[in-house]
Amino acid sequence: MSAVHSVLKDTFGYDAFRGPQQAIVEHVTGGGDALVLMPTGGGKSLCYQIPAIVRQQQGHGVAIVVSPLIALMHDQVGALHEAGVKAAFLNSSLDWQQAQDVEWQMQSGQLTLLYVAPERLVTPRFLGLLDDLFAQGQLALFAIDEAHCVSQWGHDFRPEYRALSVLHERYAGVPRIALTATADDLTRADIVERLHLEQAEQFVSSFDRPNIRYTIVEKKDVTNQLVRLIKNDHEGEAGVVYCLSRRRVEELAQTLQDNGINALPYHAGLPSETRQLHQNRFLREDGIVVVATIAFGMGIDKPDVRFVAHVDMPRNIEGYYQETGRGGRDGLPAHAWMAYGISDVLNQRRMIDEGNADEAFKAALRGKLDALLTLAEATDCRRQRLLQYFGEASQPCGNCDNCLNPPAIWDGTDAARKLLSTIFRVHEMSQLTFGAGHIMDVLRGKVTDKVTQYLHDKISTFGIGKEYSEQQLRGVMRQLLATGALGLHKVTSENSGHVFDTLTLTPQSRVVLRGGMQVLLRESVAATRTRSSKRTSPTSAAAINLGPDAQVRFINLKAWRSEVAKAHDLPAYVIFNDATLVGIAERNPQTLDDLQGISGIGAKKLEAYGQEVLRVVGLSN
Template sequence: MVGQFYGTGVEQRRSGTIHRLANALAFLKNVFGYAAFRGQQAEVVDHVIAGGDALVLMPTGGGKSLCYQVPALARQQAGHGTAIVVSPLIALMHDQVGALLEAGVQAAFLNSSLSMEEANAVERRLARGELTLLYAAPERVTTPRFLSLLDNLHREGRLSLFAIDEAHCVSQWGHDFRPEYRALALLHTRYAGVPRIALTATADGVTREDIVAHLQLERARQFVSSFDRPNIRYTIAEKKDPTLQLLRFIEGEHQGESGIVYCQSRKRVEEIAAILCREGLDALPYHAGLDAEVRQRHQDRFLREDGVVMTATIAFGMGIDKPDVRFVAHLDLPKNIEGYYQETGRAGRDGLPSDAWMAYGLQDVVNQRRMIDESPAAEEFKQVQRGKLDALLALAEATDCRRVRLLAYFGEASGPCGNCDNCLHPPAVWDGTEAARMLLSTIYRVKQASDLNFGAGHVMDILRGKETEKVLQFAHQRLSTFGIGAQFSEQQLRGVLRQLIATGALAVDASAFNTLHLTTGSRAVLKGEQQVLLRESVGQPAGRTKTRQRGAGKSTPPAAAAALTEGGQQRFAALKDWRSRVAREHNLPAYVIFHDATLAAIAALDPRSLGDLEGVSGIGAKKLQTYGPGVLDVLQALG
C-alpha cells in the first residue's frame, strides 16, 4: 500500500526524509532551543538517523555536536538504544554531558575522574537503557570490559550509533595524532550495521584519506562544510618586540575579554603569564609540566569566569567549548596550517567578531625546520611535515588575502575577505632578489674563505659592513661582499632570509649552532632566475584598526551586547550576574546555562512572561522550565 500510494521508491525516500527531519527539528527546538539547522547539519542528521555512516568536516563553532546528539535522541526514540561518543578529553566530556543534562537529556561519561563505584553505577544505567548518550575515551572503548558491555547492547539491538569526535587524531599526517584512535577500526567489524559518524574541524586531503582508511569509512558519505570563519579577523605581524606587541594588541582590542595566548615552550608560557599579570590582566599559565590539579583549576577558571587570558602550550585547547573567547594569539609559529586553524578556531565560537593574531620571525622558521629535521620519524613523514610547514610559511609571508590562502589549503575557493590585515592594510612589496643574491653569495664566500659555516647574524654583519670582533677575527672584512649590502636594514635582510629558508633556497643546520648552508635551490636565486618578492615592514603597532575600534577598555560593552540599547545593556549585565551565580551553584561553566547570544536576545526582548521567552534561540523546554522564572525575576527587579 505504501509503495502504491507514493508511486516510486524516490518518493518513499523523500517522504522518509521529510518525516525524519520533522522529528529531528522537534528535538532541535524542544531540547536545544534552536528553530532551524545550520548549513549541512540537516543533511548529516537525516543521513545518520536513517542509519548511514558519515565523515563530517565542519569548522569549530559550526555545530558538530548536534550532528550526533539529535540523531541519538531520534534513534533512541525509535528503539535503537544508546549512542556511544568517543571523545579524547575529560574536560570536553564533562562540559558536554553537563550541557546535555541541563537540556534534559540523559547523558553520562566514563573516564578516570570517576571512582570505581561511580563508574559501576554508570555501567548499570547503560545496561538498563537509561542513557541517550555515553561519552568515553578511545582507550576505554577498546578495553575488554567496555567491549563486553557493547556486545550485550548490540545483541539486544540497543546500540544506536558511534560518534568519533576529533577524528583527525587517527591520522599520522594530522596535527594531533593519537595512536589509540587506530584501534577504533574494530567498531566497523564488531558492530556491523551500527552507524558511525566521524567528526573533525581540520583535515586536509591527506589527513582525510587517512581517516577514511583507518576507520574503514570507505562507504561513508562525506559532508565537507565551508572552512570559512568570517567572524575571525586574521593578523600576522613580524616579530619586533613580541611581548610588547601582544600587550598592545590585547589592551587595544580586547581589554577585559577572554583569550588564549599560545607559546611554544613551557618556560615562555610562565614568563608571558607573569608579564600579563603585572600589566593588570587576569592571566593563567597552562602546560603539561604543571601539576594536574593546577591545570584543572586554571582550566575551570578560564571556562567559568569572564575576562581570563589563558597562556598555554598546545597542551591546552582541544575540546574547549567556551563560546566567548574573543581572541587567540600565537607568539610562536605553529607546526602547520591544520594546527593554526584548529587553534585560531577556538576564538568566536558564538559567531561574534574575534581575532586570530600571530607574531613570527626568522627564529620561528629555524626552530620549526630543526624540529622536523631532528625528529626520529621516517623521511616520508618528514617530507610531508616540511610541505605542511611551507604552506604555513607561505600564509605568513603572503601579501594578498590571508583568508583566501587559508581556505585554498583546504581546497576551498574564495575571494578577498576585507577582514584580514592584508585586506585592511595592503602591504607594500619590495623586490628582495638583489639582497637575496648578496646573502647567498656571502654564505658561499665565507665557506670558501674559512671552511666554516656561520649563522644569520654574522652573515648580515658582513653584508652590511660591520667590523665586529668575529668579522675581524676571521678576516671577513676582506671578502668581496663585505659592506655591499649596507643599504639594507637588518630587518629587511631577516625577511629575505626567512623567505629563502621557507622556500628551501637556504638550509639551517640546527646541530651546528643554526649555521646557514646553500642548497640545490640556491642556484636559481644566485643566477637571478628566481625573483624574491617580500612585504615591506610597515611597523604598524598591533592594536585598533579603522574597521573595528574596540579599545575603550573595560567600559566597552561585550560583543554580544554591542547592538543593544542602553536599557538593553543594563538588562544584559544583570542577566550575566544572575547567570554567574547560577553557574557557580550548579558547578558549571556559565555558557552551559545560556550563551551570551541568548542573554542578549532576552535583554533585547525584555520579556514579561514565560510565554514571551518561548522561541528565544537557545532556550529549550527544560531550560525554560528550570531558568525561566529566574530570568523573569531579574528583569522585573530592574523595573
C-alpha cells in the same frame, strides 16, 4: 515537523539547522556512516547528538561518543542535562562505584549518550559491555570526535585513536560518524583508511570563519607587542595566548599579571589540580587570559573568546587553524594574532630534524611548516591563502591585516642575490657553513672576531649589502626559506657539542642567482596596530547594539546566569549563551509564552528557568 526538527526545536531551542547540519543529521539518523569536516563553532555536536536522541526514541539504544578530554566530556554532558537529555561520561574522574553506576545505566537503557575516552573504549571490559548491547540491538551509533587524532599527518596525533578500527570490525551495521574541524587532504585520507570509512558519506563545510580577523606581524620585543595588543584592543576580554615552552608560559603569564591583565598559566608540567583550576576559571569567569602551550584548547567550548595570540609560530597550518578557531565560537568578532621571526622557523625545523620519525615523515612536516611560513610572509589576503591550503577557493576577505592595511612591497631580488652570493663565497673559502647572524655580518660589512678569524672580510661580497638593514635581510631569509631557495644544515660545535642550524644553498638558489625569480617582500611592520576607537561596552560583544534599557536587562541576566552556573558547577554558557540572553533582553518578555521561540530556549530550559528569567527581567525594568 520531522523527528529531527522536533528535537532541534524542543530539546535545543533552535528553529533551523545551520549549513550542512540537516543533511548530516538525517543521513546518520537513517543509519549511514559519515565523515564531517566542520569549522570550530559550526555546530558539530548537534550532528551526532540529535541522531542519538532520535535513534534512541526509535528503539536503537545508546550512542557512544569517543572524546579525548575529561573537561570536554564534563561540559558536554552538563549541557545535555540542562537540555533534558540523559547522558553520562566514563573517565578517570569517577571512582569505582560511580563508574559501576554509569555502566549499569548504560546496560539498563537509561542513557541516550555515553562519552568515553578511546583508551577506555578498547579495554576488554568495555568491549564486552558493548558486545552485549550489540547483541540486543541497543547500540544507536558511534561518534568519534576530534577524528584528526587518528592520523599521523594530523596536528594532534594520538596513537590510542588507531585502535578505534575495532568499531568497524566488531559492530557492523552500527552507524559511525567521525568529526573534526581540521584536516587537509592527506589527513582526511588517513582518517578514512584508519577508521574504515571508505563507504561513508563525506560532508565538508567551508573552512571560512568570517568573524575572525587574521593579523600576522614580525617579532620585535614580542612581550610588549602582546601587552599592547591586549591593552589597546582586548582589555577585559577572554583570550588565549600560545607559547612553545612551559618556561615561557609562566614568564609571560607573570608579565601580563604585572601589567594588570588577569592572566593564568597552563601547561602539562603544572600540577593537575592547578591546571584544572585554571581551566575552570577560564571557562566560568569573564575576562580571563590563559597563557598556554598547545596542551590547552582541544574541546574548549567557551564561545566568547575574543582573541587568540601566538607569540611563537605553530608547527603547521592545521594547528594554527585549530587554535585560532577557538576564538569567536559565538559568531561575533574575534582576533587571531601571531608574531613570528626567523628564530621560529629555525626552532621548528630543528624540532623536526631532531625527531625520531623517518625521513619521508619529516619531509612532510617540513612542507607543512613551509606552508605556514608562506602564509606569514604573504602580501595578499591571509584568508584566501588559509582556505586555499584546505582546497577551498575564495575572494579577498576585507577582514585581515593585509586586506585592511595593504602592506608596502619592496623588491628584495637584489638583496636575495647578494645574500645567496655571500653564503656561496663564505662556504667556498672556509668549506664550512655558518648561521644567519654571521652571514649578515659579512654581507653588511661588520667586522667581528669571527669574521676576521675566518678572513671573511677578504671575500668579494664583504659589505656589498650595507644598504640593507638587519630586519630587511631577515625578511629576505624567511622568504627564501619559504620558497626553498635557501636551506638549513645542522652542525655540531666541536667545542661545546651544541647543535645549531646553518644556511646552505639549494638547487632553487641558482634560479634566484641567475635572475630567474623575483623576490617581492612586505615592508617590515612589527608594531601592533590599535583600534581607531575602543569599544566601551562593559557587557559583551553580543550586547553592544542593545539599547540602554535592554543593556540593563542583559547585565542582570548575566549576573543571574553566573549564580546558576556556579550552583550547577558548569560554565555560564551552558545555562544560556550570550546570544540567548541578548534575545531575552531585546524581547523584554512578560510571560512564559513570550520566551517561546527565543534561540537557545528549549522545553526543558523553559520549564527549569522560565519563571526566574521573568523575575530578573521584571526587576530590570
